[in-house]
Amino acid sequence: MERIELDEAMLQGQAEIWRYLYSFADSMALKSAVELRIADIIHSNGGAATLSQIASCINDSLTSPNITTLARIMRLLVRRKIFTIHPPSDGGDPLYDLTHSSRWLLYDSEQTLVPMVLMENHPWQMAPWHYFSQCVKEGGVAFKKAHGCETWDLASGNPDFNKLFNDGLACTSKFITSAILSGYKQGFNSIGSLVDVGGGTGGLISEIVKVYPHIKGVNFDLPHVVSTAPAYNGVSHIGGDMFHAIPNTDAIIMKKP
Template sequence: MSSQEKERQMASIELDEATLQGQVEIWRSLLIFADSMALKSAVELRIADIIHSHGGAITLSQIASCINGGSGTSSPDITTLARIMRLLVRRKIFTVHHPSDGGDPVYDLTHSSRWILHDSEQTLAPLVLLENHPLLMAPWHCFSQCVQEGGIAFKKAHGREIWDMASENPELNLLFNDGMACTSKFITRAILSGYKEGLSSIGSLVDVGGGTGSLISEIVKAYPYIKGVNFDLQHVISTAPPYDGVSHIGGDMFQAIPSADAVIMKWILHDWGDEDCIQILKNCRKAIPRGKGKVIIVEVVLKPDGNGLYDDLGFVLDLVMIAHTRCGKERTEVEWKRILEQGGFSRYNIIDIPALTSIIEAYPDDY
């Protein structure tokens, strides 16, 4: 065989391998939802909590015996459980150890499964249940319609927008609030550890879209001299518990925002299109004193060429915005700069914190 023929043969083999790899990537993308459903089942069955409460690795039989609270009202299907756990082990959500004496395999937690413990201070379990709820999954099936004819994915799926549905559906409202509150806990820790200087000079702070008040309450706890205001829609704050040093105020951020030295917004502006964000920023500008004050925006800053720990996830969250909001989106620094300037904030700093989000510290034009 000539050298040219060998080269052609090698090129053909490489092409075949590339073709097969391409097929595998499509399969993976096609069935990636299986990971979400397996994870959801683990959260619903409280598998991580069962292992954690045992204090160490346990067998499938031991896990099964604790499902349904160990009531014995029904007998769990261990074969199905084993198959779900097999995938979750491959995804490194759990680990499995096969004893050398031939005993039953035992399963244990990993750094990942510790994030789905229900009673942990740092848990994503409520978010797993929220994002995989059938009501929130349905809009994803409307993406092609949105491309073809425009419109809002959630409204196409349900005939109304998510905020309207949440205001009329107490179960969904609770699920949504719990999902947002759980992310708030660890992002709050990141804010408190990575933005100490920025918070230390504030006398009063209003959290716009603050939900049930988890973020502002932790800030006030860390800085007791700050007068905190939790501001959100009336049906949201109606479920908010009392916190020392925090006032709950119901209202509409598109109409007016309570006055304070500074405004903080965590994962609010990404829910809205540019024009809505500009209106919210203009109202923030009116809420803070002239010649001073600032807006603290806690959001993702997309980096198209970034290869950091969270950079890829930001682009996935951008599609979540298509699924669940009117015209919300994650933004690049260039996009943030444009809406900040049009909202009356010509100066800004981007501050990295140990979280998916960054802090965009924005100052008004007359600062």
């Protein structure tokens, strides 16, 4: 009996290793769904679409979409509950529907995680994960080992990475800002000026100033970050290094990425 239990435990342990070994497939399938705008296609089709309808809406001027590969991606994402599938009432092809999860993958939604999905799964961001064992042996920062420089240095010299990184952080600010404004009611009434330290492109401070227009808002971040920030009423963008100096103000706010 003990031998049987040991064998079952060993098989279960092997299954767990296989599960973790291939868990990267989930994030890659998620990224592909975002790049192909599958959630938007289903949404624009009235909330449900067949596989062929989804394929027909994937724009590629050079080749036709490979529906077999698309089916495999959708099968995995259905199993992970990103999408659902059900037979239509007329007996035709199965229909794919959005879920509460895939609604976060809509590009034009006010609350979307699309930029974060693209940022976190980009090769630039994935490469440092391959250096964890070296960090254990030698110390140091995984990102620097992968790219030869710190995150901010790469962003300052690479406009594409700078945009990818800033867009990823900005998208999370939108719904975090709602929580701050609803949970900290009247908390900003007595503040005349407020600086968001490490404020990225200014999404958080701009929403606070919009609700509390008496506040003089300052968005403070590294020069290469604020250089791409849009203009907001009541908000000044100032570039600098928070480890050296912070603009004078009544109060500061810092949001963890």
